[in-house]
Amino acid sequence: MDVGSKSENILEIKNLNVSYGDKKILNNISLNIKKNTITSIVGPSGCGKSTLLKSINAMLKEEEDAKVEGDILFNGININNMDLDEVRKNIGIVFQSPAPFPLSIIKNMTYALKYHGIKDKNTLEKKVVDTLEICGLYDEVQSDLNKSALRLSGGQQQRLCIARALTINPKVLLLDEPCSALDVKNTEKIENLLMRLSSEYTIVIVTHNLSQAKKISKYCAFMMEGEIIEYGEDIFSNPLDNRTLEYLRGC
Numbered sequence: 154m155d156v157g158s159k160s161e162n163i164l165e166i167k168n169l170n171v172s173y174g175d176k177k178i179l180n181n182i183s184l185n186i187k188k189n190t191i192t193s194i195v196g197p198s199g200c201g202k203s204t205l206l207k208s209i210n211a212m213l214k215e216e217e218d219a220k221v222e223g224d225i226l227f228n229g230i231n232i233n234n235m236d237l238d239e240v241r242k243n244i245g246i247v248f249q250s251p252a253p254f255p256l257s258i259i260k261n262m263t264y265a266l267k268y269h270g271i272k273d274k275n276t277l278e279k280k281v282v283d284t285l286e287i288c289g290l291y292d293e294v295q296s297d298l299n300k301s302a303l304r305l306s307g308g309q310q311q312r313l314c315i316a317r318a319l320t321i322n323p324k325v326l327l328l329d330e331p332c333s334a335l336d337v338k339n340t341e342k343i344e345n346l347l348m349r350l351s352s353e354y355t356i357v358i359v360t361h362n363l364s365q366a367k368k369i370s371k372y373c374a375f376m377m378e379g380e381i382i383e384y385g386e387d388i389f390s391n392p393l394d395n396r397t398l399e400y401l402r403g404c
């Protein structure tokens with residue numbers, strides 16, 4: 154199912170099939186992700202949401218028994234034909250549990266920049282401050298930049314992980330249940346941050362929180378048993394498939 158014009162699609166997933174050994178996980182997924190929007194992916198536990206995110210980030214290349222077939226195009230280029238570093242530079246990922254490196258806040262923030270060859274101290278410093286500010290974290294951490302990131306609260310750690318992913322200017326940010334370990338207040342901060350970021354970044358978020366998906370995403374994909382059952386702008390208000398209706402009931 155496609156929505157909108159093709160040029161708006163930053164990601165085009167075509168006939169994606171993923172298996173682990175003999176077990177089929179994703180079954181012929183085709184999905185277009187619109188640029189500078191938030192797309193949520195919802196569905197019952199085990200339906201393959203995380204596997205889909207990992208496929209987009211080319212992470213399954215590192216999993217020995219994963220077999221991937223089909224195409225994922227980033228800005229029209231097949232990610233299989235891109236250098237892995239280039240894929241990861243353009244498509245960042247943030248996981249469920251806040252996972253800063255066990256290093257200082259500043260080292261967390263400069264890690265990827267240094268990996269990509271940026272050494273100039275002023276450039277690094279400016280990028281760190283600017284990105285922490287964008288993520289609403291600078292005021293909270295400015296006097297602790299050299300202290301361990303593990304001293305931060307869970308919510309701050311997750312915002313740091315988002316900020317860390319943004320330092321190298323990805324075009325797409327994938328988030329796998331980023332708020333599931335957070336309380337309501339911290340969840341709200343992340344939701345507001347993602348809504349702010351969506352004018353500049355394309356965001357794909359996996360969430361079990363249907364109110365969150367409804368609140369922050371423009372497009373939503375409902376998955377079941379490795380398939381996209383329904384995808385579009387108004388699946389909350391007007392679900393077309395009974396399975397979607399059943400899953401979203403009460404939301």
Ligand SMILES: Nc1ncnc2c1ncn2[C@@H]1O[C@H](COP(=O)(O)OP(=O)(O)OP(=O)(O)O)[C@@H](O)[C@H]1O
Nearest residue numbers: 173176178196197198199200201202203204205216
């Ligand atoms: N490395 C792996 N090896 C074998 N099977 C795996 C592996 N990773 C995931 N799976 C299986 O793939 C299926 C889909 O898992 P996935 O994590 O993508 O689902 P999910 O929809 O994100 O689930 P949840 O909502 O519970 O996080 C599950 O049956 C899981 O056991």
